[in-house]
Amino acid sequence: MTLPARVRRLAGRFRSHRPGVDASPRTPGVSPGRARRAARAVGSVLAVLLVFAVLVGPDRLGLLTPGAFLRIPLEGLLVAALLLALPAWPRRVVVAVVGPLLGLLAIVKLADLGFRTALDRPFDLVLDWLLLDDAYGFVRDSAGRAGAVGAAVGVVLLVGALLLTLTLALRRLASLLVRHERAATRAVAASTVVWVACAVVGVRVVPGVPVADTQLTALVGAHVAQVDERLRDREVFTAKIDADPFRDVPGDQLLTGLRGKDVILAFVESYGRDAVEDPELAPQVNGVLDAGTAGLRAAGYEARSGFLTSPTFGGGSWLAHDTLLSGLWTDNEQRHRSLLASDRLTLNGAFRRAGWETVGVLPAATQPWPEKGFFSFDRYYDAEALGYRGPKFSYAPMPDQYTMQFFQQRVRADADRPLMAEIPLISSHSPWTAVPRMIGWDQVGDGSVYGSAATGEDGGDADDRDTGQIRAGYRQAIGYSLETLISYVQTYGDDDLVLVFLGDHQPAPVVTGEGASRDVPITIVARDPALLDRVSGWGWQQGLRPGPDAPVWPMDSFRDRFLTAFGPSTPPIAAPR
Numbered sequence: 001m002t003l004p005a006r007v008r009r010l011a012g013r014f015r016s017h018r019p020g021v022d023a024s025p026r027t028p029g030v031s032p033g034r035a036r037r038a039a040r041a042v043g044s045v046l047a048v049l050l051v052f053a054v055l056v057g058p059d060r061l062g063l064l065t066p067g068a069f070l071r072i073p074l075e076g077l078l079v080a081a082l083l084l085a086l087p088a089w090p091r092r093v094v095v096a097v098v099g100p101l102l103g104l105l106a107i108v109k110l111a112d113l114g115f116r117t118a119l120d121r122p123f124d125l126v127l128d129w130l131l132l133d134d135a136y137g138f139v140r141d142s143a144g145r146a147g148a149v150g151a152a153v154g155v156v157l158l159v160g161a162l163l164l165t166l167t168l169a170l171r172r173l174a175s176l177l178v179r180h181e182r183a184a185t186r187a188v189a190a191s192t193v194v195w196v197a198c199a200v201v202g203v204r205v206v207p208g209v210p211v212a213d214t215q216l217t218a219l220v221g222a223h224v225a226q227v228d229e230r231l232r233d234r235e236v237f238t239a240k241i242d243a244d245p246f247r248d249v250p251g252d253q254l255l256t257g258l259r260g261k262d263v264i265l266a267f268v269e270s271y272g273r274d275a276v277e278d279p280e281l282a283p284q285v286n287g288v289l290d291a292g293t294a295g296l297r298a299a300g301y302e303a304r305s306g307f308l309t310s311p312t313f314g315g316g317s318w319l320a321h322d323t324l325l326s327g328l329w330t331d332n333e334q335r336h337r338s339l340l341a342s343d344r345l346t347l348n349g350a351f352r353r354a355g356w357e358t359v360g361v362l363p364a365a366t367q368p369w370p371e372k373g374f375f376s377f378d379r380y381y382d383a384e385a386l387g388y389r390g391p392k393f394s395y396a397p398m399p400d401q402y403t404m405q406f407f408q409q410r411v412r413a414d415a416d417r418p419l420m421a422e423i424p425l426i427s428s429h430s431p432w433t434a435v436p437r438m439i440g441w442d443q444v445g446d447g448s449v450y451g452s453a454a455t456g457e458d459g460g461d462a463d464d465r466d467t468g469q470i471r472a473g474y475r476q477a478i479g480y481s482l483e484t485l486i487s488y489v490q491t492y493g494d495d496d497l498v499l500v501f502l503g504d505h506q507p508a509p510v511v512t513g514e515g516a517s518r519d520v521p522i523t524i525v526a527r528d529p530a531l532l533d534r535v536s537g538w539g540w541q542q543g544l545r546p547g548p549d550a551p552v553w554p555m556d557s558f559r560d561r562f563l564t565a566f567g568p569s570t571p572p573i574a575a576p577r
Contacts, residue, residue, distance in 0.1 A: 044176050047169035052076065054102050054166065056213055059112035059122070062514050067206035071213035072195045080188050083174045084181060095174050099167030105216065106162050108223065118508050120313040120516070125223050126230040127333040230334060237335050240328055241342045246563055251353040257534050257566035260418055261526075263351065263498045264407075267424040268481045269317065270474070272506030273307060273519040276545055281475045281511075288479045289545040292486035296525065296544075299490055302532055304540035305523040308555040313518050314508035317424065320520075320555065321504065325375065325422075327559035340374045347559050349376035351420035359411055359421040361386070363403045364396070364429070375422070379411065390447030393427060398447060399436035400425040400484040405444040408492050418496075428481045430508060432473030433465075435480050441491055467510060474511050486544070489525060499525040521546050522558075534565045 055073035058064055079098060083091055111123035177184040197203075199212035246254075275285045293303060311331035312319045322330035322339055325346040330336055345353075352358045358378050362369070365382035372380045386406050388398040403425065412419060427436060436450060443449055465473070485501055493499075503520030506512055523544050526532055538561070539551045553561070 044172055047172035047176075050165065050169045051102065051173055054106045054109070055216055057106075057109060058215075059109045059116065059219065060514070061113060061117050061509075063209065064113075065206070068209055070205045071209065071211055071215075072191055072198065073213045073216060074195060075214070075216045077188060077192050077195060079170075080173075080177060080184070081192075083177050084185055084188065091174055091178075095167070095171045099170040100163050102170060103163035103166035105219070106166060107159055108219070112219075116514075117510070118314050119316065120509050120514070122222070122226075124226060124230070124332060126227055230332070233332075234334060234338060237328070237338055238342075241339065241344050244327075244345060245560070246345055246350065251355060253568055254350050254354040254563065255356075255566050256354075256568050257531065258498065261496050261498045261528075261531070262412060262415070262419045263356070263421070263500065265347070265420070265422050266485060266499065266501040267317065267321065267422075267504045268478070268485070268501055269424065269426050269429045269504060270507040271428060271478055271481070271503030271520060272310075272512065273517055273521065274506060274512045275475075275478050275503075276521055277548065278512070280471060281478075284475050285478050285482065286545055288482050288486070289543070292482070293543040293545070295490055296486065299493070300527050301489065301493065301525055302527075302529070302542070303523050303525045303544050304532060304535055304538070304542060305521060305544060305546035306538065306540040306550045307519040307546055307552040308502060308522050308558060309552060310503070310505040310518045310520050310555055312505045313516075314505065315430075317504040321422075321424070323555045324502070324558050327556055329554065329556040340371050346375055347562065348420060348422060350563060352376045352378065356418050356420040357415060359407075359419055361403060361407050361411070361421060361423045363388075363398050364424065364426045366397060377422075381406070381411075388447040390450035393434040393436050393450075394431055395429045396426045399450060400427040400481050401436070401438060401441070401487075402444055402447045402450070404484055404488045405441055408488070412492075424504070425481050425484070427484075428474070428477040430474075432470060432477050435473065435476045438480070438483055438487060441487075471511050474507055482544075493527070495527050497527070498531065499523075501525075519552055520555075531566075538565070 052073070053069070055076045056069055056071045058068045079094075082094060086094060108123065108125070111128075115121055115123045115128070195212045198210070203211045205211060275281050276289070296303065308324070310320050311323045311329055319330050319332070319336060322328070322336055325348060326339055326344050327347075328335070328339060328344065330339055348358045348360075358376055360372060360375060360377040360380045362380070362382055363386055366384075369382060383397045386398065386403065388402055390398065390402070393399060403423065407421060407423060411421065439449065485499065489497065489499055500522070502522035505520060506516055506518060509516070523546075524532070524535065524540075525544070541547055541550045
């Protein structure tokens with residue numbers, strides 16, 4: 001053995017006997033280096049899957065199936081080619097810009113998915129930020145303040161996590177592409193050829209989902225067009241507000257066919273066409289309507305029914321109220337705010353000008369509502385003013401029967417002139433987990449009775465129900481609201497009562513399914529035959545239930561048709577402006 005070799009051997013023995021040094025052989029297992037490599041591989045796979053999911057993930061719940069991900073995104077191929085072509089510094093710039101953009105696109109897709117599920121429309125980048133306060137209020141009223149705060153914090157954390165995670169994922173993907181440049185270049189080139197071939201042939205593994213995907217480009221283009229439309233719409237809508245044929249009609253020429261009548265305009269929350277036509281929903285709801293038709297007819301009343309097309313779906317009741325009362329199609333928050341800032345004559349305002357006392361009874365108004373002045377109410381009752389002392393029913397602060405009993409006893413009973421009352425009923429508001437039951441009108445009192453015998457049906461926790469349970473809760477709630485109105489007329493009606501009731505919008509797609517119409521039933525009930533003769537030209541069907549062939553009008557046409565039908569026999573003459 002040579003001298004250098006002997007020296008190295010002795011040095012090795014010396015090190016092995018130093019205190020604190022373990023000279024025993026390593027136990028079998030995964031080495032730290034191998035574990036790190038496995039972790040990097042898993043991280044790379046997750047990064048690829050996350051970016052791919054953002055690129056091809058659908059924005060509709062009905063398309064959220066495994067087949068929807070069998071696509072080749074053109075945008076992904078372009079980004080991958082760019083990252084491969086650029087040197088290090090420009091590549092880092094691309095990652096720093098495109099990563100957060102992918103995060104924003106993921107947020108928009110999730111928002112579209114949520115809005116299509118709840119309201120059957122995509123998220124509005126310009127206007128829907130204004131709905132965050134309403135959404136917070138809905139969660140607070142349904143689940144309490146703690147639940148609302150938790151939901152708000154969760155949304156903020158989710159937004160931040162998406163922005164950061166997508167940026168880190170794209171950086172990992174860029175590193176992976178560069179590290180395997182030759183294989184990555186071949187894969188991108190081959191995928192591009194396949195994309196072109198699929199685009200030419202129109203290949204679809206799943207119907208309606210092309211393999212050659214440009215969904216992200218279409219999504220961005222649609223939202224850009226949406227922003228442009230919103231920016232131009234303000235001027236267009238302002239011109240429509242000013243073009244009002246009834247703006248300056250004198251009061252003595254308005255509503256002459258209703259003189260001396262108390263008119264109640266009741267909105268039934270989420271009462272849509274599916275309630276009277278869907279095979280699963282209609283039997284119970286139509287049973288209430290048909291029995292009500294017979295009962296009212298026996299008491300001397302007749303009814304006529306049709307359909308209106310609402311500007312909203314699944315929510316946004318105030319937009320339907322705006323549309324019906326103003327005669328203007330109000331389908332977004334910008335139009336809503338422009339309308340409220342105007343002096344447009346509403347149906348309420350027409351009654352007030354013609355001498356009626358106008359009343360607003362809004363049981364869901366739990367916060368200050370300065371807009372009440374626009375609707376020309378002489379008297380206004382919000383949730384606090386209604387004085388309810390019973391429990392809440394899910395979202396609804398009070399049952400509909402209590403609302404109608406308050407109106408009868410505290411408003412109509414002591415009125416010294418004809419009333420026009422707008423009353424939105426809310427027992428049929430989502431989430432349909434608790435439905436009160438009808439009781440004797442003399443039992444209602446201050447509502448404390450609802451803490452015991454009148455609690456009605458409970459559909460369980462809102463988060464634990466399946467679609468069948470949700471639909472059953474909706475069906476029960478609509479039946480209760482309609483029964484309340486029918487019973488009110490039977491109990492308190494007289495020759496001078498006119499009831500107009502309608503839905504504000506269809507329920508959410510979880511009840512109707514995707515692609516449902518925006519039609520809602522509308523009915524007018526009266527005992528005076530001459531009054532119903534005035535609407536004979538409308539073609540509405542007899543009874544409380546409109547059939548499949550009943551006329552369908554856009555909701556913004558109702559104000560003018562109503563004022564014309566119940567105005568003088570000759571067209572109104574506007575006073576000089």
